[in-house]
Amino acid sequence: MVGPNGAGKSTLLNLCGAVTFPSRGQVRVLGHRLGSIDLRELRRSIGFVNPRHPLRSDLPVEEVVLTGATGSIETVPRWTPTDVERDRARHLMKSLGLDADGPLRWHTMSQGERGRTLIARALMTDPPLLLLDEPSTGLDVAAREQMIQTIDGLPAVIPGLTTLMVTHHFEELPATTTHAALLRLGRVVAAGPVDEVLTTELVTACFAHPIEVHRHRGRWSATAG
Numbered sequence: 001m002v003g004p005n006g007a008g009k010s011t012l013l014n015l016c017g018a019v020t021f022p023s024r025g026q027v028r029v030l031g032h033r034l035g036s037i038d039l040r041e042l043r044r045s046i047g048f049v050n051p052r053h054p055l056r057s058d059l060p061v062e063e064v065v066l067t068g069a070t071g072s073i074e075t076v077p078r079w080t081p082t083d084v085e086r087d088r089a090r091h092l093m094k095s096l097g098l099d100a101d102g103p104l105r106w107h108t109m110s111q112g113e114r115g116r117t118l119i120a121r122a123l124m125t126d127p128p129l130l131l132l133d134e135p136s137t138g139l140d141v142a143a144r145e146q147m148i149q150t151i152d153g154l155p156a157v158i159p160g161l162t163t164l165m166v167t168h169h170f171e172e173l174p175a176t177t178t179h180a181a182l183l184r185l186g187r188v189v190a191a192g193p194v195d196e197v198l199t200t201e202l203v204t205a206c207f208a209h210p211i212e213v214h215r216h217r218g219r220w221s222a223t224a225g
Helices: 009-016 039-043 061-070 083-095 111-122 141-152 200-207
Strands: 046-049 129-133 162-166 179-184 187-193 211-216 219-224
Touching (some): 039 046, 061 111, 111 141
Parallel strands (some): 046 129, 129 162
16 A cells, blocks of 8 residues: 555554454455454454564563464463464564574664564464555665565465555565555545556556656656656
8 A cells, every 4th residue: 555644554554454443434354344253353363563563571582473472562471382383483483584592682673673573473373464564664775675575575485365565665565566555635546456556647646746657677666757
C-alpha cells in the first residue's frame, strides 16, 4: 500500500491486523468478520511487524522471537517454551540471518537486526498473513537493502505466505511484489496487479503532484515529473 501522509495506510493495516475496528461498515480478514470471531484466535493467524515495537527489556534475540508464540511484548512470567517452539524460533532466526547463540540483545541491536528479529517473531505462529508497517523506518541504505532482500526471500522460507506492506518509498518495494494499492484521503485510487497500478498517471493522481514512475531490474523508483 502506497500513498501520501494521512491517506489511511496505517489505519487500514491496523484493520487488517484486527488491532482496531471500523467506525462503520464491516471488515473481513482471512474470511472472518471482525466482531464475530475470537480476536485472540484471529490474531494468531496474522503476523504484525511494527518497527516501533515497544519492548523495554533488554532480551536476547531468541527470547524476543519467542514472545511471538505468546503474542506478548515482554516474556510471560512462568511460561516455558516447548522444544517445538524453541526449534521453530531457531529455524526462523537462521533463515533470517540471526545468530541465536551470539551476543545479540534488544538494546544493542541495529535497526536492521531488530527488523529481522521482529519478522521472525511475527512468523512464530506460522500465520498465513504477514503485515509490515514501514519496515525500513530508520534504516540506512545498506540495512534497507538487507531488509528488502529478507522480505523478498520470505516466500522460500514460508511457502504460501501473503505479505502486505505499507511504505512511502517506491524503492523499498521488493521485486516479488505482485499487487499494489494507492490510497489518498481514505479512499482507494487504484488497486490491482502492480504493473497496472504503479504507473506515472495513477501515482501522479494519488499524490496530486507530477511523479514519474520507473522500474529497472525488478525494482521501482519515483522522481518528480
